[in-house]
Amino acid sequence: MExxxxxxxxxLYVDGRLLLLHSYDEPCAYLGQGREEITxxxxxxxxxxxxxxxxxxxxxxxxxxxxxxxILLFHINKNIALEIEVYxxxxxxxxxxxxxxxxxxxxxxxxxxxxxxxxxxGEQYSHFNLRGKKFPIFVTEQGVGxxxxxxxxxxxxxxxxxxxxxxxxxFPQPTFISSRxxxxxxxxxxxxxxxxxxxxxxxxxxxxxxxxxxxxTAPTFTELLTKLTGLLGRQxxxxxxxxxxxxxxxxxxxxxxxxxxxxxxxxxxxxNVIWAQDWVGHRFTSFGKRLMWNWVWNRELYPDLxxxxxxxxxxxVRFTAYVNPYLAVEGSLFAEAQAxxxxxxxxxxxxxxxxxxxxxxxxxxxxxPQAADWFSDLIVANLxxxxxxxxxxxxxxYLPTDAVLFNGEDPVKMHNxxxxxxxxxxxxxxxxxxxxxxxxxxxxxxxxxxxxxxxAIWAGDQNVDWSLDDGLASVIPAALSLGMSGYGxxxxxxxxxxxxxxxxxxxxxxxxxxxxxxxxxxxRTHEGNRPAxxxxxxxxxxxxxxxxxxxxxxxxxxPYIKALLQENGERGIPLMRPLFLHYExxxxxxxxxxxxxxxxxxxxxxxYKEGQQVQQVYLPADEWVYLWGEGEFGQGWVExxxxxxxxxxxxxxxxxxxxxxxxxxxxxAWKK
Numbered sequence: 001m002e003x004x005x006x007x008x009x010x011x012l013y014v015d016g017r018l019l020l021l022h023s024y025d026e027p028c029a030y031l032g033q034g035r036e037e038i039t040x041x042x043x044x045x046x047x048x049x050x051x052x053x054x055x056x057x058x059x060x061x062x063x064x065x066x067x068x069x070x071i072l073l074f075h076i077n078k079n080i081a082l083e084i085e086v087y088x089x090x091x092x093x094x095x096x097x098x099x100x101x102x103x104x105x106x107x108x109x110x111x112x113x114x115x116x117x118x119x120x121x122g123e124q125y126s127h128f129n130l131r132g133k134k135f136p137i138f139v140t141e142q143g144v145g146x147x148x149x150x151x152x153x154x155x156x157x158x159x160x161x162x163x164x165x166x167x168x169x170x171f172p173q174p175t176f177i178s179s180r181x182x183x184x185x186x187x188x189x190x191x192x193x194x195x196x197x198x199x200x201x202x203x204x205x206x207x208x209x210x211x212x213x214x215x216x217t218a219p220t221f222t223e224l225l226t227k228l229t230g231l232l233g234r235q236x237x238x239x240x241x242x243x244x245x246x247x248x249x250x251x252x253x254x255x256x257x258x259x260x261x262x263x264x265x266x267x268x269x270x271x272n273v274i275w276a277q278d279w280v281g282h283r284f285t286s287f288g289k290r291l292m293w294n295w296v297w298n299r300e301l302y303p304d305l306x307x308x309x310x311x312x313x314x315x316x317v318r319f320t321a322y323v324n325p326y327l328a329v330e331g332s333l334f335a336e337a338q339a340x341x342x343x344x345x346x347x348x349x350x351x352x353x354x355x356x357x358x359x360x361x362x363x364x365x366x367x368x369p370q371a372a373d374w375f376s377d378l379i380v381a382n383l384x385x386x387x388x389x390x391x392x393x394x395x396x397x398y399l400p401t402d403a404v405l406f407n408g409e410d411p412v413k414m415h416n417x418x419x420x421x422x423x424x425x426x427x428x429x430x431x432x433x434x435x436x437x438x439x440x441x442x443x444x445x446x447x448x449x450x451x452x453x454x455x456a457i458w459a460g461d462q463n464v465d466w467s468l469d470d471g472l473a474s475v476i477p478a479a480l481s482l483g484m485s486g487y488g489x490x491x492x493x494x495x496x497x498x499x500x501x502x503x504x505x506x507x508x509x510x511x512x513x514x515x516x517x518x519x520x521x522x523x524r525t526h527e528g529n530r531p532a533x534x535x536x537x538x539x540x541x542x543x544x545x546x547x548x549x550x551x552x553x554x555x556x557x558x559p560y561i562k563a564l565l566q567e568n569g570e571r572g573i574p575l576m577r578p579l580f581l582h583y584e585x586x587x588x589x590x591x592x593x594x595x596x597x598x599x600x601x602x603x604x605x606x607x608y609k610e611g612q613q614v615q616q617v618y619l620p621a622d623e624w625v626y627l628w629g630e631g632e633f634g635q636g637w638v639e640x641x642x643x644x645x646x647x648x649x650x651x652x653x654x655x656x657x658x659x660x661x662x663x664x665x666x667x668x669a670w671k672k
Contacts, residue, residue, distance in 0.1 A: 001068055003062065008023050015217040020110065024058045028108065031107075032052070032053045032107070033103055033104055034104060036049050040401065042141070042355060044143065044164070047138065055075050057075055060074070068088060069085075069087075094213065094215075096210075097209060097210060097211040104208060105209075106208060107203055108213075109202065111201055114199040116131065116178055119480070119481060120485045121176055121481060122169060123169050123171035124478065125169065125469060126146060126468070128481055129590070131196050133166070136192075137194065137416070138415070139396070139416050140164075142461060143168040144163055144463065147470070148165060152467070152470075156501075170396075171457065172447065173446075173447060179580075179590060183224055185228065188206060188212055189413050189417050190207045191206075191207040193205040222581060225574070226572050231486075232486045235454070235455060235489050238455065239437060239438050242272075243565075244272040246547070247523065248273065248274055251531065253301045253302055258308070260538060269547060269551045270552050272555075273390070273524070276320070277392060278291055287358070294333050295323050296331075306387060309388070318389035318390065321388050321390075321392075322391055323383065323391050325363065325375070326362065326395065327364065329353065337371070343371075344365045344400075345365075345404040347404055365405060366424075367406045367409065375425050376425050376429040377429075379429035384439065390440035391441050392442055396418055396446075397445050399418040419445035420449040424453050441454070442456040444458055451487050456490075458493065458522075459478045459493070464509065470498075472606075473608035476593065476596060479576040483576060486572060489575060491520045491522040493526035494525040495510040500529075504535075505534035510539075511644050514546065516647075518550050518554045518557075518647075519598040519604045520576065546670050560601075575598065576596050578596060579595070582620075586635075601661070602627075605640075605649075614642060617637070617639075619634070619650065627649040627650060644670075644672075645672070
């Protein structure tokens with residue numbers, strides 16, 4: 001770390017990288033005052049930030065000490081000042097600020113270059129390279145459509161304010177990785193913004209004045225991710241059953257599950273999991289089929305489920321279910337939690353009832369250790385002891401910012417922490433039952449710290465369409481950005497979920513999404529919110545045949561996926577990777593958003609446009625073999641025929657898994 005004085009300012013370098021550049025005309029920090037107004041409707045948040053003042057801190061004093069520097073930035077006098085401590089601890093660089101107490105807003109500018117790329121920010125669906133955009137960091141519903149220029153988003157906004165935008169995400173994170181090979185992570189929980197729109201600096205904005213930043217550098221991106229996940233935590237390795245075939249999303253009861261499983265296995269599909277989210281029963285709303293949020297086995301809909309789970313497990317098929325941290329008011333668990341005082345309160349001291357879409361529920365107060373312990377015990381008793389091998393741990397976004405919490409903390413600050421607390425409850429249940437590493441729960445919501453608790457992440461509720469911001473295409477940058485934020489196990493609902501405003505899942509969309517899912521850690525279908533209106537894995541014989549072929553390819557990749565999961569668990573290297581992670585000297589690799597490496601040795605370029613039969617693929621400097629037929633290729637753009645059944649996939653000729661890939665190649669592509 002080196003601080004250099006200049007004619008009217010200073011420059012701070014870490015490992016040769018310019019981090020802070022300050023001058024009188026272009027100060028690196030501002031203080032201000034603001035007033036926020038936040039409203040929530042069904043997990044969608046309207047955030048209004050009224051700025052009262054924004055004051056540049058042009059003057060400075062610097063004190064050097066053994067660990068680093070104390071930088072005092074101030075306006076005209078030291079009554080308006082920001083103190084910055086810059087030092088090293090445990091091999092990492094730390095930048096910690098403290099502002100004058102009358103201020104509640106802080107802006108900090110880190111030096112940037114015009115040609116720099118930036119990645120991360122949590123799970124970002126619209127943009128992989130974050131340069132040129134501003135990203136609010138606030139856990140929220142993803143939004144329907146996520147593009148203010150589209151009719152879908154306009155309709156969703158008019159209906160309930162749920163249209164979202166390019167930055168709305170279940171899993172934001174105040175972390176970014178620069179192409180200058182450093183990461184920056186803010187340990188803060190408060191509302192923040194990462195603004196990468198300016199060519200000369202990255203501006204960090206905080207509702208508060210106490211920034212807590214950690215930075216590290218590395219000579220390679222893989223080493224940088226190992227350092228980042230060393231800070232944040234890493235996911236446990238998934239059990240082998242989770243990726244030995246497909247997870248069939250089925251609803252309707254024990255007999256329906258049995259019939260659909262038998263039908264697909266008879267067609268040759270490799271099925272390892274039944275995922276039945278309605279094990280608790282269901283209700284119908286104008287949105288579609290919803291669940292009964294009372295986490296107790298519905299014996300009428302699923303008779304003999306306990307015995308059937310045992311039988312399926314003996315046949316190599318696991319049963320998985322669903323749970324979330326909310327309790328419907330008409331359920332037995334709501335009454336129990338209310339009697340124990342385990343639910344979040346409103347300002348009148350009553351249970352805070354949240355509108356979840358034509359029914360109301362309470363929020364288990366996860367800041368209450370007894371309530372969190374009660375919920376983890378509930379999961380052990382009602383799911384694990386029943387024999388359930390995994391579940392969707394849904395939601396985590398719906399903490400109202402005017403709630404009253406057991407721990408007395410500001411709910412605006414605790415809001416971003418909520419999905420981490422929810423992940424911890426599920427993780428604790430696995431530990432209590434001695435099942436960590438045997439059971440998988442998968443989440444959509446997250447924040448800094450989810451890395452060490454959540455066993456898997458799925459992309460949430462995409463539209464059943466081809467839209468770039470909220471359809472098939474969006475799950476690719478979502479996986480890549482989350483991987484660059486320290487979370488490496490990502491999948492999505494095959495075919496998408498949300499069916500609204502006339503959209504319906506087509507056969508073509510389902511098949512293209514299936515082909516993408518082959519090359520992800522977990523291959524799982526979802527019927528969607530309106531199953532009868534959507535194409536399903538068994539809607540016709542041709543779809544069954546194609547899906548069965550895809551499941552067998554995924555199952556054949558098991559040794560490769562197992563090694564990738566081990567690498568993620570040990571080094572924090574995600575399974576789905578941007579090309580530049582292994583081809584750092586290739587400038588083309590930094591701008592690619594819709595193709596990726598699955599591990600070191602497979603390159604995948606999914607079809608994500610309706611009716612497309614030919615794919616343009618960029619291959620970095622290596623020797624590449626086409627997975628489905630003849631052809632070896634070097635560096636450059638290639639045009640490949642890519643009809644359904646032949647997705648554009650290549651493997652490295654000199655991969656240690658060359659024999660495995662050649663065996664898949666020998667099986668051939670799917671044909672109608």
